[in-house]
Amino acid sequence: MPDLMNGIVRQLRATTLKLTDLRMHPPREVRVSLERDELPAVADYVCDRFCARPELIVAEDTRAERGAFTLRYLFELEGMDLFIVASVAVPEDDRRFPSLATRWYLASRFEREIHDLFGLVPTDHPDLRRLPLHQFWPETYHPLLKDASAPPEFADDGTPFPFRRVEGEGIYEITVGPVHAGTIEPGHFRFSVEGETIVNLETRLYFVHKGIERLFETIPLTRGVELAERISGDSSVAHALAFCQALESLAGLQIPPRAAYVRVVLLELERLYNHIADVGAICTDTGFAVANAHAMRIREEMLRLNARLAGHRLLRGTLMPGGVRCDFTAEQIADARETVRRAAIDFDEVVEIALSNGLVLDRLHGTGYLSRQTARKLQVVGLAARASGIDRDARRDHPFAAYADLPPHVPVYGEGDVWARLMVRIEEAREAANLIMRALDGLPEGKISAPLPALPAGASGFGLVEGWRGPIWHWLVTGEQDRLARAKIKDPSFANWPALHYAILKNIVPDFPLVNKSFNLSYAGNDL
Helix, strand or coil: CHHHHHHHHHHHHCCCCCEEEEEEECCCEEEEEECHHHHHHHHHHHHHHHCCEEEEEEEECCHHHHCEEEEEEEEECCCCCCEEEEEEEEECCCCEEECCCCCCHHHHHHHHHHHHHHCCEEECCCCCCCCCCCCCCCCCCCCCCCCCCCCCCCCCCCCCCCCCCCCCCCEEEEEECCCCCCCCCCCEEEEEEECCEEEEEEEECCCCCCCHHHHHCCCCHHHHHHHHCCCCHHHHHHHHHHHHHHHHHHHCCCCCHHHHHHHHHHHHHHHHHHHHHHHHHHHHCCCCHHHHHHHHHHHHHHHHHHHHHHCCCCCCCCEECCEECCCCCHHHHHHHHHHHHHHHHHHHHHHHHHHCCHHHHHHHCCCCCCCHHHHHHHCCCHHHHHCCCCCCCHHHHCCCCCCCCCCCCCCCCCCCCHHHHHHHHHHHHHHHHHHHHHHHHCCCCCCCECCCCCCCCCCEEEEEEECCCCEEEEEEEECCCCCEEEEEEECHHHHHHHHHHHHCCCCEHHHHHHHHHHHCCCHHHHCC
């Protein structure tokens, strides 16, 4: 790893790019500062030379410390467990910065978010419509500025969001939401339809923008895990683990081996119960409800196991910076092994019944097609990417916890349809059960936590975890008095919601629930 980092530093130094403060930041980062006008050239070089794209863009209000805002661009280098972190200063009196939106669609979404929350302006951005803040928020109010007070009184004045209009003979619109039937968070879907065929879809989310990132700045570090595991309830372990890993990265802390193995068990338990539930729900949307009834039965057994192991059905309260809070007794290990073994057998029977049903297969094959090319351009991640032929998984590519000792099998399908997304879930559920068994078999003796040392103000780092939907990023910057100065979270749903717009094209309206469920994206993880 040091040789690779040295090589990247040497290559960057050999260019004509105007770079400053170029240095290695162990264990797997190269950090560099640059002038804002150099950003497009540096981004192009990093992309061309290292096949890297910005997977996370972070804005920080550092005016008090540096007299300017700071932008961070985290480039993930393809095929290497390395990252380039580029920092750009944006002066307080000239809040513009070059847009990368025409290079990467995901960058355009980050830039719209930064424009709403910080008031910084990406120059030449092709679409600066509001993203996290709806159109009736005051234009001059930017809630993540350090000097932002409570917003002034405002209300929805009825101004419509400027959706793109599709016009032509026989084209009409169908609007769904934001209020839905059932227990579901709000989201608005606007279909343009010719007959029953969908020719365009736009979504409008953020109806429950919660201010999560600002809330991290107001609580002690010791309570940060509690907030992290409540970002998206079905990913409690994954978000809490990303938060813990970011703090451990800041401290240069290695957790005890036993804690690393317990983390694998917890994360795979979360993956297992979610994938089992989604397989059943996808079958329901084909009209095969009996599969869902059995899947929900198996899921309930897994949730009860979670409660017996950790005291919480969603595994909350199990993680802490430096390790884990819960340990497993011999009796609990035996219980977990037997419950997971039975669940895996029952799940295979449900899968066999479902996949031998011709009506189910007819609905799955070819529905909701997302091509590999489109998925790459949109920077789709996680199981949706793997169903479109993109072979990426942070557990293998950027090992954390004990995954270096327990490398997972990563299923990849090229079909890109609902069937492929179902098959990825099925194989990942089976592999999650396998990983749980392997981790329990190899559980080392020893401590389950190590103390987190005091962290200096201004330190920054990130945690990256492959949750069941996909990679979760937490970028943290420490502040004064045991507080965070900045917390930036990227849930996989932020990257994947736009993919739904493409996967649904040329499908009929009644197929939308099935295609939507095959992605099963999080509103809460997106609407931070």
